Amino acid sequence: MATDLTLPQLSMSMTEGELAEWLVPDGALVTEGQAIYSIESEKSTQEVESPASGTLRQIGSAGETYNVGDKIGEIV
Amino acid sequence: MTDTIDAARPSTGANTLAGPLLVEIYRQIARIHEVDNAVRKGLASGKFRFTYWPLTGQEAIPAALAPLLTNDDYMVTTYRGLHDLVAKGVPLRGLFAEMLGRVDGVNKGKGGSPHVSHPAVGAMLTTGIVGAGVPIANGLALAAKMRGEGRVTIVNFGDGATSIGAVHEAMNLAGLWRLPIIFMCQNNQIGEYTLIPDYTASKDFAGRAEALGFRGVRLDGNDAIAFHSAMRDIVADVRAGNGPVFVEAVTLRLGSHAGIAESNHLSAEQRAAGLENWPVKRVRVLVLEQGAASEDELVAIEEKASEEVADAVNFALESPVTPATDMYVDVFAQLDFVPRRGHYPARADCSLPGGETRKMNLAEAIRDAQDVALGLDPAVLALGEDIGDPAGGVFKTTLGLSTKWGAERVRDTPIAEQAIIGAGMGAALAGMRPVAEIMFNDFVGVCLDQLTNHAAKQRFMSGGATSVPLTIRTIAAGGVGGLGAQHSQSLEAWLLHAPGIKVIYPSTPIEAKGLLLSAIFDDDPCLHIESMAIMHAIKEEVPLGDYRIPLGVAKVKREGSDITLITYGMFVHQCLAVAETLAAEGISAEVIDLRTLVPIDYERILASVSKTGRALVVHLATEFCGFGAEIATTINEELFRSLKAPASRLGADYVPIAYSREIETAQIPSQDRIIARVRALMKH
Numbered sequence: 001m002a003t004d005l006t007l008p009q010l011s012m013s014m015t016e017g018e019l020a021e022w023l024v025p026d027g028a029l030v031t032e033g034q035a036i037y038s039i040e041s042e043k044s045t046q047e048v049e050s051p052a053s054g055t056l057r058q059i060g061s062a063g064e065t066y067n068v069g070d071k072i073g074e075i076v
Numbered sequence: 077m078t079d080t081i082d083a084a085r086p087s088t089g090a091n092t093l094a095g096p097l098l099v100e101i102y103r104q105i106a107r108i109h110e111v112d113n114a115v116r117k118g119l120a121s122g123k124f125r126f127t128y129w130p131l132t133g134q135e136a137i138p139a140a141l142a143p144l145l146t147n148d149d150y151m152v153t154t155y156r157g158l159h160d161l162v163a164k165g166v167p168l169r170g171l172f173a174e175m176l177g178r179v180d181g182v183n184k185g186k187g188g189s190p191h192v193s194h195p196a197v198g199a200m201l202t203t204g205i206v207g208a209g210v211p212i213a214n215g216l217a218l219a220a221k222m223r224g225e226g227r228v229t230i231v232n233f234g235d236g237a238t239s240i241g242a243v244h245e246a247m248n249l250a251g252l253w254r255l256p257i258i259f260m261c262q263n264n265q266i267g268e269y270t271l272i273p274d275y276t277a278s279k280d281f282a283g284r285a286e287a288l289g290f291r292g293v294r295l296d297g298n299d300a301i302a303f304h305s306a307m308r309d310i311v312a313d314v315r316a317g318n319g320p321v322f323v324e325a326v327t328l329r330l331g332s333h334a335g336i337a338e339s340n341h342l343s344a345e346q347r348a349a350g351l352e353n354w355p356v357k358r359v360r361v362l363v364l365e366q367g368a369a370s371e372d373e374l375v376a377i378e379e380k381a382s383e384e385v386a387d388a389v390n391f392a393l394e395s396p397v398t399p400a401t402d403m404y405v406d407v408f409a410q411l412d413f414v415p416r417r418g419h420y421p422a423r424a425d426c427s428l429p430g431g432e433t434r435k436m437n438l439a440e441a442i443r444d445a446q447d448v449a450l451g452l453d454p455a456v457l458a459l460g461e462d463i464g465d466p467a468g469g470v471f472k473t474t475l476g477l478s479t480k481w482g483a484e485r486v487r488d489t490p491i492a493e494q495a496i497i498g499a500g501m502g503a504a505l506a507g508m509r510p511v512a513e514i515m516f517n518d519f520v521g522v523c524l525d526q527l528t529n530h531a532a533k534q535r536f537m538s539g540g541a542t543s544v545p546l547t548i549r550t551i552a553a554g555g556v557g558g559l560g561a562q563h564s565q566s567l568e569a570w571l572l573h574a575p576g577i578k579v580i581y582p583s584t585p586i587e588a589k590g591l592l593l594s595a596i597f598d599d600d601p602c603l604h605i606e607s608m609a610i611m612h613a614i615k616e617e618v619p620l621g622d623y624r625i626p627l628g629v630a631k632v633k634r635e636g637s638d639i640t641l642i643t644y645g646m647f648v649h650q651c652l653a654v655a656e657t658l659a660a661e662g663i664s665a666e667v668i669d670l671r672t673l674v675p676i677d678y679e680r681i682l683a684s685v686s687k688t689g690r691a692l693v694v695h696l697a698t699e700f701c702g703f704g705a706e707i708a709t710t711i712n713e714e715l716f717r718s719l720k721a722p723a724s725r726l727g728a729d730y731v732p733i734a735y736s737r738e739i740e741t742a743q744i745p746s747q748d749r750i751i752a753r754v755r756a757l758m759k760h
Contacts, residue, residue, distance in 0.1 A: 006122025011335030033117075046337055051121030069122060 003052040005073035017041035026058040095368035104139035110385040129156040130331025136355035138163035140304040150216040150229040152209040155190035165197035172392035184539030185398035191537040207240035215502020217257035236267025245495035254319035264329035285322030297325030409599040413675035420678040433617035441585035445592040460513025464488040493523035504546040531601040532576030553608035564733035566697040583648035590625030607646035628675030636666035639690035644670040689720035699727030721760035
């Protein structure tokens with residue numbers, strides 16, 4: 001079963017964030033807990049860990065801004 | 077910062093614990109840590125969407141305390157209290173489902189992460205308002221003390237909460253009443269985003285307890301062994317009835333104030349030192365050093381915690397989101413008391429009992445109601461400023477009660493409204509039926525958070541797991557004259573706007589007694605507003621003994637056919653007098669006494685106005701945004717086609733109540749002004 005990657009709400013006031021960088025290439029195998037992308041929001045950059053192990057399918061593009069809750073990828 | 081923690085370490089004291097006890101503390105830390113991790117992971121992946129206030133760094137405090145408590149001991153915590161809830165034994169499945177707003181949450185998904193309660197394990201309340209749980213915890217401790225149950229109440233709050241007035245009020249009251257309560261100040265050294273010493277000049281917080289006449293201690297909350305050892309003596313001491321203790325448990329918050337973004341309040345060095353001292357690591361090392369468990373055994377404990385949490389997360393994600401159909405449930409004990417557009421239930425009135433009566437004024441009837449209630453149920457108690465004899469209340473509404481029932485059940489309090497309402501609410505949470513007096517209606521402003529954010533919402537926020545059968549009595553003194561802008565208001569609209577609190581506003585001694593008895597034995601918070609202008613003026617034969625006038629039932633006090641005057645409290649008498657005058661000029665006015673404002677009896681209001689075709693709502697409170705506007709609008713919407721004139725309202729002018737008798741007389745509705753408005757409505 002695929003696990004959706006949706007843009008997380010990292011702080012109380014965050015409504016959107018920039019997908020700063022994919023830290024792992026599309027199609028790569030990732031393990032749960034591995035940092036897979038970084039978000040820039042409210043003047044700070046934070047790496048986000050994979051919620052599951054599997055193959056990363058990137059949907060969102062680095063440099064784009066997304067709303068909290070938008071699907072930016074999945075782990076299949 | 078680490079210096080502060082080092083300084084807090086007791087220089088003497090136990091350095092070891094029995095092996096199984098230390099392992100048990102670590103097991104609890106591991107569970108808390110797994111919960112923290114799962115929440116972070118869920119939020120980071122976008123799988124969860126809720127606000128999280130991380131407890132990371134503070135795990136050892138409730139973990140080391142847990143072995144000293146049972147499910148009978150009460151616990152109150154704050155939005156940053158997930159560790160407290162886990163250690164107190166809230167089942168993780170219900171806890172995660174609650175954080176995700178699901179039907180299987182311990183509070184049906186209605187409270188959510190900042191408002192968890194689970195009375196089965198003594199987790200009585202989680203507040204989202206800094207410091208506000210502390211006065212409420214006093215009430216839990218008061219109930220336990222009065223019943224002689226030997227329960228201890230732990231109230232958790234952060235160092236930031238020491239700046240708020242409610243905490244000071246509560247500590248003073250607990251010291252005075254020697255309540256069996258432990259003030260657990262989890263000093264994580266940061267108030268939201270502001271570090272000590274940027275928000276206080278205090279060197280420590282424990283000293284504040286000493287200043288209020290009880291014991292305060294400062295402990296290292298990250299040293300599980302020393303903390304547990306010290307708490308063992310403190311819990312035993314408090315349980316034995318030796319009064320409250322304030323514990324400043326020094327720790328360090330490693331997470332942000334809210335959310336899982338990296339915290340930026342600590343320097344790199346502070347953070348590194350904090351991680352070194354993190355109980356999750358520190359206690360694990362201790363267990364191994366002391367040979368209390370092997371590495372394999374610790375791994376097994378961690379895996380078990382991980383499985384428990386994974387199971388809880390899966391359970392929660394599969395549970396349905398609490399549906400909108402559940403919206404009106406748990407606002408009140410009675411579903412049909414919730415005001416709803418188009419929902420106007422018919423409720424039966426009661427007849428008064430026959431038998432013996434005595435002539436009483438309003439004050440005597442209120443006194444008699446409390447006397448009857450105190451006699452009927454040992455759970456009833458009264459508390460408030462000056463309510464004990466010889467004063468017997470500033471308005472003599474409690475005269476003789478403390479002499480008859482004792483100072484334990486009829487309690488004088490400090491001048492501290494937050495402490496009064498908090499203690500009343502907490503005792504009510506524990507199943508008592510307190511009657512708290514707020515001397516003047518104007519003073520609800522001092523305790524509005526306790527009333528509207530806590531007492532009113534607790535049933536809903538707990539999904540019905542808890543309720544607050546608290547009665548608040550208060551005087552509205554407008555119309556008497558000369559009391560000025562801060563002792564004359566009728567503030568029912570403030571409370572009517574806070575879902576979850578019933579508002580009662582009697583007009584006669586007979587009704588005050590019957591309504592107050594209904595309020596005391598109702599299972600929700602009830603505000604009973606007493607009109608000072610008629611406190612001693614009106615006397616009537618009041619039935620002796622117990623009788624109840626049902627809430628939500630208005631009474632037609634005079635029948636008429638041309639206009640309905642809808643009113644309550646002192647203005648019932650004004651409107652009856654007006655009706656007499658109008659009758660002389662051929663206008664037949666019907667007068668409805670609402671008796672209770674929530675629940676409201678729209679059925680009788682609409683039936684009356686259907687008949688008369690005209691309506692005027694009259695009240696003492698400010699007309700602008702007042703309750704009259706609400707009622708008039710409903711009448712206009714429901715009866716638009718049959719009205720002969722638009723329903724209207726008349727209240728006080730939008731001006732603070734003046735000290736000048738001439739201005740006050742001019743600004744509140746008078747018989748002349750009511751008559752003028754009726755005549756104008758008749759001309760439509």
